[in-house]
Amino acid sequence: MDRYNDFSVDDFVWDDFFRQWALSPTPETDSLWDDWIDANPEMLGKVEQAKAVVLSLRLHEPDISDAEINQVVKRTVGRITEVDEGNLRSAGRRVPVFSIPWMQFAASIAFIMLLGWAVYSVMIKREEKPQLGQQDSMIEESNSFIEKTNTSSQTMQLDLSDGSRISLAPKGRIRYPERFEGERREVFLEGEAFFDIAKDADHPFLVYANGLVTKVLGTSFRIKAYGDSHEVTVEVKTGKVAVFAQSDPHLKEKVEDKQFKGVVLTPNQKIIYARDEVKMVKTLVEKPEMVVSKAEIPQFEFEDTPANEVFNTIAKAYGIDILYDETLLKDCPLTARLDSQTLHDKLNIICKAVESSYEIIDGQVVIHSKGCRN
Amino acid sequence: MDSTPSFSNDRLLWQDFLAGEVRAFEKLMSDNFRLLFQYGCKFSKDRELVKDSIQDLFLVLWEKRGNLNPDAAVKPYLMASLRRLMHRQVSSRAWVGGEALQEEDDYFDIEFSVEDEYIANEAIAVRSGQLEKLLNALPRRQKEVVYLKFFQELSREQIAEVMAISPQTVSNLLQIAIKHLKAHWKAGFLLFFLLHFLL
Numbered sequence: 001m002d003r004y005n006d007f008s009v010d011d012f013v014w015d016d017f018f019r020q021w022a023l024s025p026t027p028e029t030d031s032l033w034d035d036w037i038d039a040n041p042e043m044l045g046k047v048e049q050a051k052a053v054v055l056s057l058r059l060h061e062p063d064i065s066d067a068e069i070n071q072v073v074k075r076t077v078g079r080i081t082e083v084d085e086g087n088l089r090s091a092g093r094r095v096p097v098f099s100i101p102w103m104q105f106a107a108s109i110a111f112i113m114l115l116g117w118a119v120y121s122v123m124i125k126r127e128e129k130p131q132l133g134q135q136d137s138m139i140e141e142s143n144s145f146i147e148k149t150n151t152s153s154q155t156m157q158l159d160l161s162d163g164s165r166i167s168l169a170p171k172g173r174i175r176y177p178e179r180f181e182g183e184r185r186e187v188f189l190e191g192e193a194f195f196d197i198a199k200d201a202d203h204p205f206l207v208y209a210n211g212l213v214t215k216v217l218g219t220s221f222r223i224k225a226y227g228d229s230h231e232v233t234v235e236v237k238t239g240k241v242a243v244f245a246q247s248d249p250h251l252k253e254k255v256e257d258k259q260f261k262g263v264v265l266t267p268n269q270k271i272i273y274a275r276d277e278v279k280m281v282k283t284l285v286e287k288p289e290m291v292v293s294k295a296e297i298p299q300f301e302f303e304d305t306p307a308n309e310v311f312n313t314i315a316k317a318y319g320i321d322i323l324y325d326e327t328l329l330k331d332c333p334l335t336a337r338l339d340s341q342t343l344h345d346k347l348n349i350i351c352k353a354v355e356s357s358y359e360i361i362d363g364q365v366v367i368h369s370k371g372c373r374n
Numbered sequence: 375m376d377s378t379p380s381f382s383n384d385r386l387l388w389q390d391f392l393a394g395e396v397r398a399f400e401k402l403m404s405d406n407f408r409l410l411f412q413y414g415c416k417f418s419k420d421r422e423l424v425k426d427s428i429q430d431l432f433l434v435l436w437e438k439r440g441n442l443n444p445d446a447a448v449k450p451y452l453m454a455s456l457r458r459l460m461h462r463q464v465s466s467r468a469w470v471g472g473e474a475l476q477e478e479d480d481y482f483d484i485e486f487s488v489e490d491e492y493i494a495n496e497a498i499a500v501r502s503g504q505l506e507k508l509l510n511a512l513p514r515r516q517k518e519v520v521y522l523k524f525f526q527e528l529s530r531e532q533i534a535e536v537m538a539i540s541p542q543t544v545s546n547l548l549q550i551a552i553k554h555l556k557a558h559w560k561a562g563f564l565l566f567f568l569l570h571f572l573l
Contacts (some may be wrong), residue, residue: 008438009501010555010556010559011556013505014524014552014556019524049497049498049501052498052502053498053501053502053505056488056498056502057486057487057488057502057505057506058486058488058527059484059485059486059521060484060486060487061412061415061488062411062412062415062421062484064407064408064421066409066411068425069407069408070404072407072425072428072429073400073403073404073407075429076403076429076432076433077396077399077400077403079429079433080396080399080433080436081396095405109571229399305514
């Protein structure tokens with residue numbers, strides 16, 4: 001440690017061993033440095049300054065979320081397993097092609113031609129973009145379609161021939177017939193939109209979005225189906241919707257049936273459909289809203305009310321199911337005023353008061369309680 | 375940062391990866407992703423490009439896994455490979471777009487900043503602030519050496535590998551950078567004290 005005896009503050013700042021101690025001290029380095037400072041008390045000021053400088057000088061590192069990392073890793077793993085299957089078929093044919101000089105030349109020529117084609121297709125063939133949902137439409141082609149893309153930064157309002165209204169979010173793209181004919185009303189969506197669908201029980205309304213089919217009779221709901229995302233979400237505001245994957249083997253039957261088949265969603269429920277895994281997860285929307293009309297909103301003021309009655313009031317107001325054990329909760333009286341909180345805050349307050357907990361399972365609230373009788 | 379346990383884990387993971395285990399591939403990639411992403415962002419502001427580059431890097435490694443060195447130090451090897459790949463990409467992109475090359479080639483974007491929570495008094499605040507300015511103003515290669523040495527804690531040999539220069543050049547660059555930092559810092563600090571006592 002003697003070499004540190006005539007160090008200045010900046011010498012310390014750029015010394016490896018000193019930095020290591022300042023940034024991540026261990027019991028060993030702590031005792032080593034403390035002993036040294038005891039022996040050289042005049043250095044204490046310098047050491048403290050240098051330490052502060054080392055600790056205070058940080059790097060601004062760009063952020064990336066775990067979810068984002070996960071997504072890229074999954075995608076890449078998907079690619080290599082794909083490639084490996086391909087390799088089994090063409091084993092041993094892999095030659096480092098681009099190390100052959102004339103191949104590089106040929107590749108450059110090919111690249112230039114490709115570039116020319118790309119420019120051509122962007123500049124001239126712009127109009128011939130493939131239409132949304134054309135390949136998997138279940139509609140007779142005779143109908144004439146309107147396709148709208150929202151390139152503005154504001155929501156775009158669209159009125160359909162049946163009186164339904166669609167609010168298309170920026171960057172959203174939608175395709176719908178000029179006039180709805182036939183048994184079903186069908187539209188195709190890419191991106192995000194809110195649907196307010198006119199009631200017509202004889203003509204179900206179907207939205208096709210990134211492999212997910214949403215079927216409704218008359219309700220309002222929101223769909224998020226971004227082209228670059230692996231998930232599609234459907235959030236129900238009012239009414240009832242049924243959703244199913246476009247890859248469903250019973251697709252035709254489910255589309256045509258007058259009954260609701262598939263996963264049925266009610267208000268304040270939301271479904272997340274993971275495209276890669278063909279898996280649907282039902283849950284509640286982030287901020288559930290009350291479904292009853294303003295006049296019917298109950299007074300959320302409880303005085304010595306059994307907790308099961310409190311939950312019933314909330315379940316009715318939000319149009320959701322709350323599952324609990326009645327025999328346990330009827331002995332848990334609650335006194336509280338809960339008119340201004342969100343649904344989740346209300347549930348948290350009640351659960352805290354009656355020593356229970358809740359979780360969202362399959363779009364329902366499940367209360368776990370041990371009861372209040374001691 | 376105690377590197378010994380993670381170091382040997384890295385080594386095992388690397389060897390499983392070379393043996394063709396998909397799970398090792400997945401873990402190697404997710405373990406090193408954030409580090410590589412942060413390093414990659416020094417060469418391009420385009421996050422998507424950085425993410426794609428890391429994906430390409432791992433795809434290439436997977437394909438070449440039969441020919442890779444089983445004893446390679448994983449972290450510097452990955453950083454070096456990403457650096458090469460991104461330099462190629464950035465310059466080819468500049469060529470396609472017809473943009474001037476020199477600016478992209480010179481690109482190494484890091485921002486040092488001063489965290490207030492460690493600042494006990496004004497003198498330290500001024501010292502740290504000054505050092506921050508000096509660091510941000512260093513020439514590109516010196517900045518990268520300082521970054522790898524003091525903020526990624528790589529050794530001289532590892533830095534040489536990452537930047538594809540000789541260990542001697544690393545030492546030289548580092549020495550010039552530190553000398554510059556110390557000299558200017560001292561001058562600035564003296565000035566501060568002088569002003570402080572005069573006013």
